Amino acid sequence: MELMPTYRFRNKKTGKEWEEFMTIAEAEQKVKDDPNIEWMCGAPLIGDPWRQGMRKPDSFWRDKLKEIKKRNPGSTINDW
Numbered sequence: 573m574e575l576m577p578t579y580r581f582r583n584k585k586t587g588k589e590w591e592e593f594m595t596i597a598e599a600e601q602k603v604k605d606d607p608n609i610e611w612m613c614g615a616p617l618i619g620d621p622w623r624q625g626m627r628k629p630d631s632f633w634r635d636k637l638k639e640i641k642k643r644n645p646g647s648t649i650n651d652w
């Protein structure tokens with residue numbers, strides 16, 4: 573599985589906001605194809621993102637963290 577970034581969009585007509593995992597090229601195409609969709613930009617998080625209200629990682633990433641922790645005895649990595 574290839575990890576891709578999350579992009580946030582908003583429908584200008586309905587005001588609905590959502591996030592999607594995709595490549596930057598796919599995000600650019602999505603906005604280009606539909607004039608009612610705008611790409612929402614956000615400020616980068618500074619410091620520990622988990623303490624700033626970022627949601628829990630998905631199960632794929634938590635499984636990877638558990639693998640890393642298992643292979644590194646004494647690790648204090650948070651694997652939820």
